[in-house]
Amino acid sequence: xxxxxxxxxxxxxxxxxxxxxxxxxxxxxxxxxxxxxxxxxxxxxxxxxxxxxxxxxxxxxxxxxxxxxxxxxxxxxxxxxxxxxxxxxxxxxxxxxxxxxxxxxxxxxxxxxxxxxxxxxxxxxxxxxxxxxxxxxxxxxxxxxxxxxxxxxxxxxxxxxxxxxxxxxxxxxxxxxxxxxxxxxxxxxxxxxxxxxxxxxxxxxxxxxxxxxxxxxxxxxxxxxxxxxxxxxxxxxxxxxxxxxxxxxxxxxxxxxxxxxxxxxxxxxxxxxxxxxxxxxxxxxxxxxxxxxxxxxxxxxxxxxxxxxxxxxxxxxxxxxxxxxxxxxxxxxxxxxxxxxxxxxxxxxxxxxxxxxxxxxxxxxxxxxxxxxxxxxxxxxxxxxxxxxxxxxxxxxxxxxxxxxxxxxxxxxxxxxxxxxxxxxxxxxxxxxxxxxxxxxxxxxxxxxxxxxxxxxxxxxxxxxxxxxxxxxxxxxxxxxxxxxx
Numbered sequence: 126x127x128x129x130x131x132x133x134x135x136x137x138x139x140x141x142x143x144x145x146x147x148x149x150x151x152x153x154x155x156x157x158x159x160x161x162x163x164x165x166x167x168x169x170x171x172x173x174x175x176x177x178x179x180x181x182x183x184x185x186x187x188x189x190x191x192x193x194x195x196x197x198x199x200x201x202x203x204x205x206x207x208x209x210x211x212x213x214x215x216x217x218x219x220x221x222x223x224x225x226x227x228x229x230x231x232x233x234x235x236x237x238x239x240x241x242x243x244x245x246x247x248x249x250x251x252x253x254x255x256x257x258x259x260x261x262x263x264x265x266x267x268x269x270x271x272x273x274x275x276x277x278x279x280x281x282x283x284x285x286x287x288x289x290x291x292x293x294x295x296x297x298x299x300x301x302x303x304x305x306x307x308x309x310x311x312x313x314x315x316x317x318x319x320x321x322x323x324x325x326x327x328x329x330x331x332x333x334x335x336x337x338x339x340x341x342x343x344x345x346x347x348x349x350x351x352x353x354x355x356x357x358x359x360x361x362x363x364x365x366x367x368x369x370x371x372x373x374x375x376x377x378x379x380x381x382x383x384x385x386x387x388x389x390x391x392x393x394x395x396x397x398x399x400x401x402x403x404x405x406x407x408x409x410x411x412x413x414x415x416x417x418x419x420x421x422x423x424x425x426x427x428x429x430x431x432x433x434x435x436x437x438x439x440x441x442x443x444x445x446x447x448x449x450x451x452x453x454x455x456x457x458x459x460x461x462x463x464x465x466x467x468x469x470x471x472x473x474x475x476x477x478x479x480x481x482x483x484x485x486x487x488x489x490x491x492x493x494x495x496x497x498x499x500x501x502x503x504x505x506x507x508x509x510x511x512x513x514x515x516x517x518x519x520x521x522x523x524x525x526x527x528x529x530x531x532x533x534x535x536x537x538x539x540x541x542x543x544x545x546x547x548x549x550x551x552x553x554x555x556x557x558x559x560x561x562x563x564x565x566x567x568x569x570x571x572x573x574x575x576x577x578x579x580x581x582x583x584x585x586x587x588x589x590x591x592x593x594x595x596x597x598x599x600x601x602x603x604x605x606x607x608x609x610x611x
Contacts, residue, residue, distance in 0.1 A: 147179030148344045151205075151212070152334070154186045155197035158395040159204050161447060162349065162379045165413045169376065170347040171210045172414070172435040182341055183215035188333055190220075204396045208406045209428070217341070219333050226328040229336050229366070230289060230321060238365045239321060241287040242269040243279070264317035265290070289322035291332070291362060299357035304374035304437045306350070311357040319358055331355055335362040343371050347437075350375040374437050377417060378444045403475065403502030405463070408456035416445045425458060457501045465493040468503060475507030481515045491594045495586040509585075513595065516603065517581030527607050532574050535564070539575060540604045548597050554589035578607045 149170040153163055174181040185201065187193040202216065233239035244252075244265075253263035267273055270292065293316045300310035321332035328336075334355075338346065353375050363370050378386050399409060410428060418441070420426070420434040460468075469490055476483060483489060492510045500506035519527070526532055538560055546552050561571045572588045579600060585591055592600055 146344070147174055147177040148182065148342050149174045149179065149347055150182040150184055150338070150341060150343050152184040152186050152337070153201050154189060155194060155201060156189055156192040157197060159201050160394065161396060161413060164204065164208065164396050164409070165379065165416055166348055166376060167205065167210055168410065168413050169418070169435075169440065172431055173345060173347060173437060175432045176435045179344075180213040181211075182217070182343070183212040184217045184219070184337055184341070186219050186330065186333065188219045188327055188330065190327065200395060200397060207397070207400055208410060214341070217337070219337065222333075222337070223328070225340070226333055226336055227326070230328065230332070233291065233365065234289070238292050239289055240269065240271055240292060242290045242318075243281050243285045243287045244269055245282070245285060262315070265319075267318055270318070286324040288320045288324055290318040291321045291358075291365070293318050293358070293361055299360050301356065301360065301370070301373055304345075304372055305377070305440050305442050306353070306375055309353065309356070313361070316357060316361070321362075331358050332362065335359045335366070338371055339363065339366065339368040345374065346371050347374045348376065350377055374440070376440065377442050379416060380444050380446045382447070382449075403471075403504030403506070404452070404456050405459045405503070408452065408459045411459070412452045412455045416447065417441050425455070453501050460500060460503065460506065461498045463497065465490050465497065469493055471503050472507050472510060475504050476511050476514075479507065479511050481511040484514050486599065487513055487595060495590045495594060499586060512580045512582060516579065519577060519581055523577050527574060527577060528609070533609055535560070535571055535574055536578065536604055536608055539571070540601060540608065543592075543597070543604075544601055548593065550589050550593050553592045557588060579603050
């Protein structure tokens with residue numbers, strides 16, 4: 126992690142270096158789960174930077190000392206690595222930049238653009254309650270601005286620890302053209318002198334973000350639309366510092382099935398849970414890309430195509446709805462088209478969690494080949510494969526079926542004829558079909574008992590594929606296990 130040089134104006138022009146390269150950032154707070162909404166924000170910022178041959182920066186906003194945890198930080202890093210959202214700089218941690226924030230605050234204090242406020246929390250709450258009773262918007266009244274404090278002859282109460290407030294402009298309009306939402310404006314009269322440093326000296330979110338974006342030369346801020354109300358405050362600080370204001374793009378909300386906002390406080394699960402449930406990162410990327418952005422009617426596309434096509438102009442301002450079934454459909458597609466050798470390692474991990482021992486006499490790569498089209502996730506794939514190594518315990522109904530004289534006759538003939546033929550897919554398929562015809566049975570009346578004996582289930586890959594992958598010895602052994610010895 127490299128250090129960031131402090132930004133300073135030149136004496137000649139009082140202007141900062143113009144950055145022509147696109148620079149985006151993902152700046153999560155490590156206070157809980159990194160859910161799908163946060164990952165989509167990171168994905169769009171990453172894709173926009175990659176599309177424009179720019180840089181993608183990771184910043185950990187951990188100034189909330191009470192709620193920020195190392196475990197949550199690790200989840201963020203692990204999630205980005207799993208999804209392949211590689212960053213070019215960082216991670217930068219705000220708590221390691223406190224000296225930088227203090228230096229900028231001191232500059233604002235020296236220029237009269239910030240001031241100490243000694244209003245207690247009780248006084249502030251009383252003020253807000255009075256404003257509510259008069260149907261006024263609750264806001265700080267600026268009493269501790271130096272000129273107001275002098276006019277009102279305010280006295281500092283012993284032991285009172287001040288906060289530091291930014292001196293917001295009294296008039297005028299803060300406006301910007303949001304790359305997604307269009308023109309947005311706020312009257313400065315609606316904004317109060319907000320706190321930029323707490324009583325303990327810790328800088329606040331809105332202030333740290335500004336200094337970070339300034340120092341990191343961020344050109345495009347892509348984030349959720351819950352930050353729209355923060356933007357005018359941040360723009361005013363940037364202007365007070367003489368810094369270039371980045372372009373903003375506020376993403377619409379992702380809603381859950383019930384129409385509520387998808388967030389880490391409303392039950393949204395960690396993205397790593399999808400990994401643990403056997404979803405593929407390619408499927409997550411593909412699905413989230415389409416959750417607010419589109420490229421015509423294309424549903425399935427590669428990471429390279431996403432980079433080539435992605436543009437903020439095609440990001441919708443309409444809230445998107447998270448559809449678990451659609452995600453599963455996309456994951457099924459990627460699983461079916463995956464190279465078996467690329468996922469076999471993960472399959473083995475999940476099989477071991479089922480306490481099933483993998484027998485080298487059965488080729489697991491072949492098992493992946495014949496079962497991945499029947500599975501929606503790698504977990505389901507592992508479950509489907511595990512019964513080849515350890516057949517499922519039969520229910521009483523299935524055991525009774527296998528004990529019937531008619532079924533025993535089928536199994537006995539299957540064993541005798543299978544032991545005498547060459548072990549090839551076409552030959553095996555023909556044998557089973559011939560037996561059903563000879564006995565004037567439906568194919569299922571032969572195939573179901575066969576599957577029950579071999580795997581402990583009625584449902585599996587085509588029976589000829591099952592026979593081939595298990596091999597003659599295992600097939601005959603398992604059939605013999607269900608034959609009556611009378």
